[in-house]
Amino acid sequence: MRKFKSWLAVLGLLVAFFVVAPSQAQAAPYCGITWGSLAKSAGKLSSAPITSVRAGRHACFDRLVVDINGHGGGHMVRYVATVHREGSGTAVLLRGGAFLQVTVKDPAYIVATGAQAYRPANPNELVNTAGYSALRQVALAGSFESQTTLGVGVRARLPFTVFVLNGPGNQTRLVIDVAHRW
Template identity: 60%
Template sequence: MTLRTTRVIQALAVSIAAGALPLTAVATSAAGSTTAGTAAASTAYCGITWGSLAKSSAPMVRGPVTGVRAGRHACFDRLVIDVTGRAPGFSVQYVNAVYTEGKGTLVPLRGGARLRVVALAPAYTATGAPSFTPANRSEVVNVTGYPTFRQVAWAGSFEGQTTLGLGVRARLPFRVFTIQDATTSRLVIDVANHW
């Protein structure tokens, strides 16, 4: 193997690891040129390797939930929960059914699978005043036309945690992470459009 070929392979490996390139099979010819072809079973959709098991993080925060929004991306649909202050802990997992906080009433959801999204932050202030109240508890965010999301429903806020039901097309890979700036933070849930 020539030094040039070694450097090309190293550059490709770094780009794939950083997510800058989709994972594909790369072949090098005897002349030193590279060609890329799709690797049948081993290639992940859009480079997504998230999986569908439960994801969680522990810190509970006092900063209240202030909003919920959604967006479509090329490879996934995204749900964002806005919070004042530090980033909240969370628990996100596929469940057979989502129930309201406190009361335990079934939250009906459209779609072939259901994610229970729990933000470890209240949807009310320290004085008990609501910090976020959805206009429609059954349709917190309009996700009509989204490839993966079917419905976002409010399950309530009780004892410092806020729960949403996320109806999705099927049990698909997802990831959860938080983003924090000087005064606000966001809990982000991305669900892949395909496996």
Template identity: 55%
Template sequence: MNRFRLGPLAVLAGVVALLLGFLTPAAAAGSARAPYCGLVWGSLPESSAAAAAGLTVSDVRAGRHACFDRLVVDLRGPAAATGWSVRYVDAVHEVGSGAPVPLAGGAALEVVVDAPAYDRHGNATYLPPSRGAVVDVAGFRTFEQVAWAGSYEGSTTLGVGTRARLPFRTFVLLGAPGNDDAVRLVIDVAHRW
């Protein structure tokens, strides 16, 4: 009678094959939890202390993208990075009075840019069409409202009502097609985690 014996390498190969069979579904489940749209942003406060004199707010715009909603604060003046702070807060407050700014949505994102919405003579460089609706975000997936909180002592504050506390990123773009002096503060907020 001839008995078949497995050598140590054959046993090891069988164990590895068995483990791979069990791990493959786990690995597939792990890939299902990959970051939404490949985004690896968080929801903790972000800021930059860069100081650029002479910049003023000239416009506020919003746009929709496949994976996030975008808010852009256009600045006019010498092309240089400016300081800013973006963070989730319990409530955004009006600059000067401290009164809470009513915001729609499940979370409040405070955006502060170190640039006034007025020139050195006190003339407005930007006036929102409405304090409660700086830009129309009807139909956006993440933004519920963009509100004006004021511009005072060299900085401008906006409140962004979002559907929930979602991941975001903030960055500054210098220059634009046909305008090398353009500066844009960009805030992207993901549609989901």
């Protein structure tokens, strides 16, 4: 009987280790990404004009880059139900299951003259997102009173991060990385 109780005790420990323990452990974050999907903002308005918007694919995320000629202002990036055009407030139709509104606190025009500094060939398709895992569409929603809004169609509400790179020279790059999954 004593051996039977010892055997049951060992069996109990094994069950606890192999069945209970794994369910209590948290899965490792995808590619080590711990960004989250809440709004991110920083900085203030600037008169440094936007000169281009581009995108790139990486192993764990898709990247959107806004190039600014000068020391850029700030940004506000957040998920919204609908992205609205600057000035008119009309809805921007985007592909995707979720929508990021990227407000760049810099104009797409030269403030002193009003001349356009950034004139995309197709404002509804700023970059070709074919083959991207997270990004579905990037559209210009307008530039008004020294701020520019971009609408970004995303596959789903995915984690993202935002940061600013300075240089070379007095150039600034606003970078938005959207994870491929949670």
